[in-house]
Amino acid sequence: MNDFIIAPSILSADFARLGEEVDTVLAAGADIIHFDVMDNHYVPNLTIGPMVCKALRKHGVTADIDVHLMVKPVDRMIGDFIEAGASIITFHPEASEHIDRSLQMIKDGGCKAGLVFNPATPLHYLKHVMDKVDMVLLMSVNPGFGGQSFIPGTLDKVREARALIDASGYDIRLEVDGGVSEKNIAEIARAGADTFVAGSAIFGKEDYKAVIDAMRKELASVR
Numbered sequence: 149m150n151d152f153i154i155a156p157s158i159l160s161a162d163f164a165r166l167g168e169e170v171d172t173v174l175a176a177g178a179d180i181i182h183f184d185v186m187d188n189h190y191v192p193n194l195t196i197g198p199m200v201c202k203a204l205r206k207h208g209v210t211a212d213i214d215v216h217l218m219v220k221p222v223d224r225m226i227g228d229f230i231e232a233g234a235s236i237i238t239f240h241p242e243a244s245e246h247i248d249r250s251l252q253m254i255k256d257g258g259c260k261a262g263l264v265f266n267p268a269t270p271l272h273y274l275k276h277v278m279d280k281v282d283m284v285l286l287m288s289v290n291p292g293f294g295g296q297s298f299i300p301g302t303l304d305k306v307r308e309a310r311a312l313i314d315a316s317g318y319d320i321r322l323e324v325d326g327g328v329s330e331k332n333i334a335e336i337a338r339a340g341a342d343t344f345v346a347g348s349a350i351f352g353k354e355d356y357k358a359v360i361d362a363m364r365k366e367l368a369s370v371r
């Protein structure tokens with residue numbers, strides 16, 4: 149895997165042509181696919197579930213699928229996504245009654261596990277589970293919709309999370325999700341992120357490769 153990972157969010161893809169959209173964005177240079185699951189309960193929107201993940205695998209997608217669960221309760225969905233071919237499963241700690249158990253269920257299923265922090269959710273949920281976390285996902289918008297503006301205060305939180313991860317000694321990726329584009333990706337990387345979700349910035353343009361290339365060019369100036 150590259151040092152920096154670009155993870156297009158298929159929330160902004162054309163769902164009527166999802167398999168083709170995923171093939172196109174991977175051929176354009178994306179590293180992994182970000183898969184947003186919303187339940188109209190934890191967040192005020194409703195999207196896609198394990199059947200769609202499974203359908204993408206059946207379609208022939210071999211890239212990692214990064215499942216971002218915005219559902220409550222969390223645990224009921226974990227087994228279904230493991231079975232559907234998820235590679236990484238992240239969830240919001242406030243949406244789980246037993247964070248350690250949810251993380252362990254994901255790990256036991258052979259997937260990478262992660263916690264997602266909304267803009268106002270404190271990082272202290274990480275403290276006792278760092279050994280079970282492969283990914284920290286910082287939301288730079290409030291979850292529920294694509295196409296929102298990046299909340300600038302996220303940059304301080306990225307720095308704080310980077311310091312915690314480095315001090316832990318564990319191999320944990322730091323992902324940022326919401327309002328990421330070629331215009332701010334370098335600044336987010338400089339703050340310490342290594343994995344970048346971008347939905348509307350990529351799928352909102354005609355030429356996905358041009359956007360991903362522009363993002364890589366920006367990232368090349370960072371490290």
Ligand SMILES: O=C(CO)[C@@H](O)[C@H](O)COP(=O)(O)O
Nearest residue numbers: 291292294295326327347348
């Ligand atoms: O999880 C979410 C939204 O809740 C995201 O993954 C969005 O899909 C990102 O979309 P853009 O802000 O990049 O358009």
Ligand SMILES: [Fe+2]
Nearest residue numbers: 157184216325
């Ligand atoms: Fe997401």
